Amino acid sequence: MLVGFNLLLAAFLLALSATVTYAAPLEHDLLQDRSTPTLPSKDPFYALPYGLDEVSPGIILRHRAPPNPIAAFGIAPVNLQAAHQILSRTTDSLGNATATVLTVLVPHNADFTKVLSYQVAEDASTIDCAPSYAFQLEHAQGPEMGTMVTETELLLVEAALEQGWIVIFPDFLGPKAAFMANELAGYATLDGIRAAINSASFTGISETPTITMWGYSGGSLASLWAAELQPTYAPDLKIAGAAIGGTVPNITTVVTRVNGKANAGLIPPGVIGLSNQYPELGQVVDQHLLPQFRTEFNKAKSQCYLADDTDFANKDVMAMFDDRNLVYTNPIAARILAANALGKHTPQIPLFVYKSVGDEISPISETDTLVDKYCNSGANIMYQRDQKSNHGQLAVIAAPKALSWLINTMNGLNHHSGCTTKTVLSSLLDLDALKVLPKILLDALLDLLGKPVGPLIG
Ligand SMILES: *[C@@H]1O[C@H](CO)[C@@H](O)[C@H](O)[C@H]1NC(C)=O
Numbered sequence: 001m002l003v004g005f006n007l008l009l010a011a012f013l014l015a016l017s018a019t020v021t022y023a024a025p026l027e028h029d030l031l032q033d034r035s036t037p038t039l040p041s042k043d044p045f046y047a048l049p050y051g052l053d054e055v056s057p058g059i060i061l062r063h064r065a066p067p068n069p070i071a072a073f074g075i076a077p078v079n080l081q082a083a084h085q086i087l088s089r090t091t092d093s094l095g096n097a098t099a100t101v102l103t104v105l106v107p108h109n110a111d112f113t114k115v116l117s118y119q120v121a122e123d124a125s126t127i128d129c130a131p132s133y134a135f136q137l138e139h140a141q142g143p144e145m146g147t148m149v150t151e152t153e154l155l156l157v158e159a160a161l162e163q164g165w166i167v168i169f170p171d172f173l174g175p176k177a178a179f180m181a182n183e184l185a186g187y188a189t190l191d192g193i194r195a196a197i198n199s200a201s202f203t204g205i206s207e208t209p210t211i212t213m214w215g216y217s218g219g220s221l222a223s224l225w226a227a228e229l230q231p232t233y234a235p236d237l238k239i240a241g242a243a244i245g246g247t248v249p250n251i252t253t254v255v256t257r258v259n260g261k262a263n264a265g266l267i268p269p270g271v272i273g274l275s276n277q278y279p280e281l282g283q284v285v286d287q288h289l290l291p292q293f294r295t296e297f298n299k300a301k302s303q304c305y306l307a308d309d310t311d312f313a314n315k316d317v318m319a320m321f322d323d324r325n326l327v328y329t330n331p332i333a334a335r336i337l338a339a340n341a342l343g344k345h346t347p348q349i350p351l352f353v354y355k356s357v358g359d360e361i362s363p364i365s366e367t368d369t370l371v372d373k374y375c376n377s378g379a380n381i382m383y384q385r386d387q388k389s390n391h392g393q394l395a396v397i398a399a400p401k402a403l404s405w406l407i408n409t410m411n412g413l414n415h416h417s418g419c420t421t422k423t424v425l426s427s428l429l430d431l432d433a434l435k436v437l438p439k440i441l442l443d444a445l446l447d448l449l450g451k452p453v454g455p456l457i458g
Pocket residue numbers: 094095096
């Protein structure tokens with residue numbers, strides 16, 4: 001059994017890495033005649049228009065085709081019928097009107113009645129790493145701008161496009177790249193869905209589509225906050241369900257847990273991202289950051305997550321402050337971190353929550369507690385705890401299971417009610433997951449070879 005599993009896993013991972021390698025020879029052809037699109041920080045399309053207060057959340061302010069085609073891994077083009085970028089009005093964590101960009105991908109032979117909102121784990125504190133930008137062919141690259149994490153997720157999303165679904169991606173960190181300002185992330189996700197519905201005249205999306213959401217890790221924060229905020233902020237929206245993986249209920253715990261370890265690179269963009277939303281936190285950071293670490297720490301103001309991950313791996317980032325327990329001792333920091341913890345409201349939509357028992361970034365005990373809390377207030381949750389994985393691996397290993405749950409939910413076949421918790425050896429051994437697994441692999445391979453993305457007719 002275990003050998004079979006390991007073989008399966010090996011084949012899966014091998015096939016994934018094979019797609020990357022295989023794509024490489026294409027690179028030369030595709031690089032011709034293509035210029036780097038303007039960075040969001042310099043692109044007037046992203047600028048906030050005047051009078052935002054006067055329009056409702058989800059109202060479309062401007063839209064265009066992406067300046068460059070959408071890419072997978074920045075190398076092979078995804079063969080789509082259409083793509084759109086939409087700037088729409090949303091609300092930040094302070095309750096102020098703001099606006100952010102939504103990317104809409106339309107596959108060939110699209111089913112315009114089904115929309116998946118996919119929240120990308122961007123995990124950066126500059127707008128120049130936003131998915132709307134990073135998903136384009138020939139976006140700025142190099143050591144600072146590498147966003148491979150984002151593009152790996154696009155491969156998973158290709159499997160969703162294969163279902164014929166319209167897939168939308170909100171730039172849920174907003175115009176200031178407020179990573180960890182989770183209320184904003186939730187609002188931006190809900191308003192992205194509203195904007196997609198409002199875009200019917202030029203995207204063709206149905207005015208009453210079946211909507212689902214999906215997100216892992218940084219993307220789970222936006223998705224689960226959206227689910228928590230939906231009953232009060234967007235009661236008009238009917239959302240059929242959300243698949244939420246690698247949940248992060250409490251970010252204070254994450255800081256303590258990752259500091260000095262492989263994922264310590266989450267801390268600088270998290271602190272800067274929160275300061276981008278809460279200026280008073282920026283003042284606390286200025287006050288307590290030791291002068292000899294200022295330049296190093298502030299690199300996260302202008303680089304994407306891959307670079308943060310590399311630069312701060314295994315570093316004692318909290319020792320860059322004059323008080324390494326600042327997240328507990330400073331009342332402003334403690335208040336802001338508490339305000340951005342999950343569990344403030346109960347989601348009313350059905351959820352598939354999946355989490356690695358060995359998650360090294362956010363302990364599973366906190367997700368167990370959060371799920372219990374939701375369930376005690378009447379939530380509808382299928383909770384899957386996965387034993388043979390860590391945080392990063394589960395994003396890939398559980399993707400087929402999450403996708404199969406989303407397929408059932410989109411098709412109205414999810415009749416689950418109340419709460420069920422299951423601890424599995426591996427999400428890959430799930431029969432439903434195995435049914436979609438080979439298709440994901442095959443399709444990912446074929447897509448990189450340029451096959452039109454969309455369900456094959458007949
Ligand atoms: C945002 O909201 C805060 C708190 O309500 C308020 O003090 C501030 O002036 C607002 N900022 C803008 C730009 O509207």
